[in-house]
Amino acid sequence: MSNLSRRGALRLTGGIALIGTFALAGCGRSGDTAATATAEPVDTSPATGTLNVWAAQGDADVLDKVIKPFKAANPDLDVKFTLIPNAEYYTKLQSAIAAGKGPDVAQFFPESQAQFLDPSILQAVPDGLVDPDSFFKSLWDAGVVKDVAYTVPWYAYTYALVYRSDLAKKAGVKAPATWDEMVPFFKALQGAGAGHGLGTDNGWDIFNGQDVAMYAWQAGGSLLSSAGEWTLDTPAMVDAIKYNASFFTSGAADTSTPTFLDAQPYFVAGKTATMITGPWVVGQLDTAAKKDGWTASHVATAPLPAGASGSVSFSAGGSWGVLADSGNSDASWKLVRYLAKPNTQVAQYKAYSSLPAVISAWDDPAIADQPLLDAFLTQLKNTRAFPQVSTWQQVATRLGKEMEAVAKGTETAAKAASNVQAYAESVGTGAK
CATH class of the missing domain: 3.40.190.10 (Periplasmic binding protein-like II)
Incomplete structure (x- = not known):
């Protein structure tokens, strides 16, 4: 891939x-x-x-x-x-x-x-x-x-957790199974020598928006109602935005780096210790490390930690x-x-x-x-499809921008959810 x-x-x-x-x-x-x-x-x-x-x-x-x-x-x-x-x-x-x-x-x-x-x-x-x-x-x-x-x-x-198994072993921790275990896991990896526990792709765009949508599902939320109406200003979405922001406000992740092309070099170098990413990474880390067998001895994977409604990712x-x-x-x-x-x-x-x-x-x-x-x-067996409406990309992009403000402490999660809901309603769903 x-x-x-x-x-x-x-x-x-x-x-x-x-x-x-x-x-x-x-x-x-x-x-x-x-x-x-x-x-x-x-x-x-x-x-x-x-x-x-x-x-x-x-x-x-x-x-x-x-x-x-x-x-x-x-x-x-x-x-x-x-x-x-x-x-x-x-x-x-x-x-x-x-x-x-x-x-x-x-x-x-x-x-x-x-x-x-x-x-x-x-x-x-x-x-x-x-x-x-x-x-x-x-x-x-x-x-x-x-x-x-x-x-x-x-x-x-789909996305799962890819992490430095060598640092986890050194820290004496296992992959997090729940939201509550996520930041402590990142912090433990930092204590074992990583610069940051999590390497995020900070484009603050559609991809970050999709991440939060995934967390909203994990919190028990939906993005569209059964009647086809946007349901983004909900307690589940607020929880999802707060959860994502906690990675940054805790110091486990940096709001500036890495960007997409930096993610793997940072991970290999130990500047970051975890990625929430797709399976293509598994086959590319040896190349990034310039060493055959590096991945097998340094990397492990795990399903995404579960929120109140379980471990859900997107397909x-x-x-x-x-x-x-x-x-x-x-x-x-x-x-x-x-x-x-x-x-x-x-x-x-x-x-x-x-x-x-x-x-x-x-x-x-x-x-x-x-x-x-x-x-x-395991994760593909527990996934959902993004809304099959023509404006989803626009809404996800706006969600990514709102996430940035919350992660940097200039906006509350509740305000971000409200803003995204208002924007989604303004663009509609593209349905006749």
Whole structure:
């Protein structure tokens, strides 16, 4: 998984809601009812014709290699990939769709695909194409609107705790299991020699806002009501903002550093001792340390500490959808079905370290034999999807800015929650 998965794949979402290319009909999932599809089932005959596939650069870079068996089994099909830089991907995709020149199949990001989940843009996932229960639930839910699924999960990630196990051993402490244990854990690692117990990515933007949203879930809150109204000015959100601020006001984290690109070097150097981050970090720390085996002897992972309502994180990753005006729907869905197979997702992991969205694929020894990934699997089983509304990115960005003021002591958590609620109500949800 790319080290830009957070500020790469997600970075492109920041201005999406401002583009205004699409108006969605009723964004927001209604309950937990299983999604239904309206398309005809897809048979097992060979796919033929030409298939145009668009994806963002990164995890999709290895697709041509990963689908070699699919191409061999479908010799009369010509698959053409167009890989677009992350920062430009959604903008170009939106423009192409609006002009009627979109691809047959397009990659999406479950955490930021809401504006595309509409029958005028995407086809419904055909009946029986895949088993919804084979995926992490929140990833499947992220592609569902009004009980219709529009996307199929491809790869997955979430956040967990990554910490310096050598410093924890020296301090005689175990990974924190609850909110109350978090700051004392950070302080213990500082006492063992770390400059700061926690290294945070201080952009004070959408990513920090998403962190607090995650904490609000842990505190028992929600971001949207069942009626689709913003619920951000709540005791749970206030608790979440206070919890996040405590990392800084306690001195466990610095409000200025590290920034995104500094996070791993700081961690390796001992300037920080903990990260709340995604699984891609596990495969990159040896490089940052310039020493093979450094990670195995210095790092451990754990699920996120539980708030009043448990340990909840968010789900993110990649997904696939077929455009409503695709000229080759049959081949499109056959490719999507192939990409959702456990063996294919294991092949994708081996080629690019993209962790599977299909739960059973995690049983493959290539993944199961890596203990540092265990915490991420545990956490992925307890995740939620961010609100499937087109203005979520704007609201999360505002939440990140409000967090900064609270962390620096210039605003109360209650005021921040009130400000975010007022802002969210002003931009609405983008639903008709």
